[in-house]
Amino acid sequence: MDVIIVGCQAGDEGKGKFTDIASRGAYAVVRYQAGPNTGHTVVVDGREYRFVQLPSGVLQGCVGVLGSGCVIEPVSLLAELAELRAAGLDPRLWISETAHVVFPYHIDQDGAEEAWRGAEVATSAATGFVTGTGRIGTTNRGVGPCREDKVGRIGLRMVDLLDETLLEARLSRLVPLKRALLHHVYERELPTTTVEEDVARLVEQYGAAGRELEPWLCDVPAWLREKRAEGRHIIYEGAQSFNLDLEQGTYPYVTSGYCGAGGVTVGTGTSPAHDFSVLGVAKAYMVQVGGGPLVGELTGDVAEHLITRGKEWGTVTGRRRRVGWFDVPLARRAIETEGITELCLTNLDVLAGLPEVRVVSGYEIDGREVASYPVRLKQVAALTPVVRSLPGWPDQDWPRVAARGAGALPGEALRYVEFLQSLLGVRITAVSVGPDRADTIHLSGPSVLADLAGAT
Incomplete structure (x- = not known):
């Protein structure tokens, strides 16, 4: 089983957490693009681990692989390895010799x-x-x-x-x-x-x-072919996200690489004819670092609520993130283009305590409905969000909720998840209600993530 994990928004969705969870059932975790400009955070038993160039799946004992689609800053990579060793970890690693x-x-x-x-x-x-x-x-x-x-x-x-x-x-x-x-x-x-x-x-x-x-330098495409021939499970860890992809994203407010699922073939030398499952990750609201579009951007008390509770500061830069309501058309475009078959939703707990939560269900320009996300910047700037409101839910003892499972979720929170699922056209198979690995709820039904994680 080969699984690609990609973000459906503009980065910072929590891909590292779900890569870590999926890695429990994998042999190797492969970064196929990015470099010292990305960061994933994983929390295990209250201890925080920050990954910049290394795949976050190494916490589960997987082999970490950096493909040729990555760019490497070798001095800081050695420092990152030294920090992990000081924390008691000794990751196995292979690096593309042509990165x-x-x-x-x-x-x-x-x-x-x-x-x-x-x-x-x-x-x-x-x-x-x-x-x-x-x-x-x-x-x-x-x-x-x-x-x-x-x-x-x-x-x-x-x-x-x-x-x-x-x-x-x-x-x-x-x-x-x-x-x-x-x-x-x-x-x-x-x-x-x-x-x-x-x-x-x-x-x-x-x-x-x-x-x-x-x-640790090697011919990564040959190594991956060998491991697949042995029947090994491989996770491809997306860094950044679909809407930051150089080809498919909101250009010019994108990164310089191929963050989408298609980047796997370019950045690892894996044949596009190979059979992949694609797992999407989205945050329960929108975040954006730096410039670019953010339809439904929030300011004031609601924005402060999300930023403070969600700790919305960048892992690499420390910059404060912009926030907004969940943008359905933007995420749906990623889901349809990437062939995502199931979705994981993070930071559901962060919305707790708001009297209502809203969803951007569509766009208008001058009162006219816009069927798809435009590519002209002038049109993007003119977008007016079509917003749907749902009742909020009170704060909870979220670790206890996670331990008890989906049945312990507040009814309004579960209805929010179901509402997003109906608009996105894809099953949401897991939700995160806290930063720790344990603060994860697998929802009912078949799931690639649950199979890899060994969830019941």
């Missing part, structure tokens, strides 16, 4: 490009949303510029770190190129060090990191 490498000049370029885009993050027409001239809200981890080099065929791969002659020759051309770009185009100050000094430092630091990671 591209993030260097410090990519981070400098990322910041310069973001400043060039505009003075403010593009969240409205006033801040450049309609014209695409505001900041997108990059994490400033160098991922986009690294992929620019990959597409431009001037990037360096993990395997290239092992060849000192090649590494020095390539960096001797790349470092002055990046300096010229930053200084002459983006008007950044030149560093006080010389090109030769920078090249020598990078060759030493990144060459050493490459040699330390060399035992």
Whole structure:
């Protein structure tokens, strides 16, 4: 059984938690895209584990795999591994030898490009949303510029770190190129060090990191074929989400990679003819980090309620997230495009205590119904949400509710889940009512997640 886990919104849905749960019945968990710009959090018995480049399934003892669709910052990856070892874990890991490498000049370029885009993050027409001239809200981890080099065929791969002659020759051309770009185009100050000094430092630091990671480099497509032939179960852990996908997302407010289920074939070398199940994850309300569309965005007391109870600050950046009511058309587009067969809903407990909860069930522009999510930014900015209201529910002892199962959910909360299910056209097979692994309720009926997790 091969299962792809993807987010149906704009990231931060809680994919790490359900990857961790599904990993109980898997042999390996594969990241097929992203890099040091993403973060997944898993809580087990009250202890919080934060994953940035590593797959979150390693907590269950699975083999972690980083495919060629990932970009690797090897120095911070080694630090992340050291932190896990200090916590008593010793993850098994394989890294694609052809994954591209993030260097410090990519981070400098990322910041310069973001400043060039505009003075403010593009969240409205006033801040450049309609014209695409505001900041997108990059994490400033160098991922986009690294992929620019990959597409431009001037990037360096993990395997290239092992060849000192090649590494020095390539960096001797790349470092002055990046300096010229930053200084002459983006008007950044030149560093006080010389090109030769920078090249020598990078060759030493990144060459050493490459040699330390060399035992874990491999031909990932061949390794995956071998494990599938052995009948092993493999989980493909999506990072970011469908609506941040470079091809299918809300461009230009997207990431630089392929976050959707289709990214698995590109980022791991797995045949598209392979039989996958696709499991979607959505939060019980919308969140957005940085710029881009958020139909039904909330402010005031309700927004503060969701942000405070949901701890809506980014794992990697620490930035406060924007929040809104659940956007059905946006999530449904992800479900239909990705072929999602079942959905997991997170943060149901966060909505508790509100007198009513609302759902964006559709859109209008100038009083006319809009059948699908538009691609023109001017039309997106003009969208008016069609909102449906449902009664809220009181706060609960949520760990106790989770322990007792679906029958212990407040009736209004269960009706909210059923209402979303009816609008989305896909079964919701599990809900999360707290951050801990144990704060999960498997709903009745057959479920790929329950099979992998061994739930009864």
